[in-house]
Amino acid sequence: MAQITMYTTATCPYCINAERLLRNKGVEDIEKVRVDLDPQRRLEMMEKTGRRTVPQIWIGERHVGGFDDLRALDMAGALDPLLVE
Numbered sequence: 001m002a003q004i005t006m007y008t009t010a011t012c013p014y015c016i017n018a019e020r021l022l023r024n025k026g027v028e029d030i031e032k033v034r035v036d037l038d039p040q041r042r043l044e045m046m047e048k049t050g051r052r053t054v055p056q057i058w059i060g061e062r063h064v065g066g067f068d069d070l071r072a073l074d075m076a077g078a079l080d081p082l083l084v085e
Helices: 013-024 037-047 067-075 079-083
Strands: 004-008 030-034 058-059 061-065
Touching: 004 013, 004 037, 013 067, 030 037, 037 058, 037 061, 037 079, 061 067, 067 079
Parallel strands: 004 030
Antiparallel strands: 004 058, 058 061
16 A cells, blocks of 8 residues: 555644545555644645645655545546555
8 A cells, every 4th residue: 555645734624535535445544744733844745735725645756636636536546546556
């Protein structure tokens, strides 16, 4: 199973939905980076992605974007192959 990293906050509904989708796909380990607790990590996220919003999700070394992007990958049948890399 590929390593999943997700920049997140405590109360973000899109983050919760992204985690739920990944758990339903069998992902057990998600490295969560809480940008609400550490402003420096938010800056890091913005530098890496050019985006301010959470979640920002990586599957392995690939930045897939936010929840809408993750869901679109799933709907297109492209998420499962990424998860098993």
